[in-house]
Amino acid sequence: xxxxxxxxxxxxxxxxxxxxxxxAISDVERRVASPIGVYQxxxxxxxxxxxxxxxxxxxxxxxxxxxxxxTGGEEGYAAEAARQFGQWLAExxxxxxxxxxxxxxxxxxERLMREAGLSGxxxxxxxxxxxxxxxxxxxxxxxxxAPPISDTTASQT
Numbered sequence: 001x002x003x004x005x006x007x008x009x010x011x012x013x014x015x016x017x018x019x020x021x022x023x024a025i026s027d028v029e030r031r032v033a034s035p036i037g038v039y040q041x042x043x044x045x046x047x048x049x050x051x052x053x054x055x056x057x058x059x060x061x062x063x064x065x066x067x068x069x070x071t072g073g074e075e076g077y078a079a080e081a082a083r084q085f086g087q088w089l090a091e092x093x094x095x096x097x098x099x100x101x102x103x104x105x106x107x108x109x110e111r112l113m114r115e116a117g118l119s120g121x122x123x124x125x126x127x128x129x130x131x132x133x134x135x136x137x138x139x140x141x142x143x144x145x146a147p148p149i150s151d152t153t154a155s156q157t
Contacts, residue, residue: 012064064100
């Protein structure tokens with residue numbers, strides 16, 4: 001079995017949050033991640049409709065959800081919540097969900113935007129989507145490695 005799953009098809013990268021979710025998308029060749037916005041969570045039904053429509057419209061083949069591990073690599077409450085969201089997302093979209101370590105992406109996004117001269121308000125508005133872009137680009141740069149079975153979720157439908 002290969003340790004890389006580099007095939008073609010767009011990947012959707014998500015920086016999960018209980019209120020807002022940062023969104024990024026890859027190109028079809030899986031070389032470049034681009035920020036596409038922030039989704040403000042609503043209800044379970046509206047969220048499901050939104051993500052079904054998004055993966056259809058963007059022709060997404062798999063989803064990468066940021067896994068907020070603690071500094072030492074352990075998983076806490078936030079990682080558990082991200083995994084639960086990923087399982088739900090796999091069920092509503094029918095797509096494979098891959099979890100990718102997102103440690104320090106928020107700090108990196110904040111630093112990059114500050115260096116680019118964005119104001120505090122502009123940084124706050126873009127933080128989640130830039131974080132999603134950074135985590136998805138990290139996954140792409142790593143060659144889209146196939147995660148261990150325990151780090152994927154596939155819909156059974």
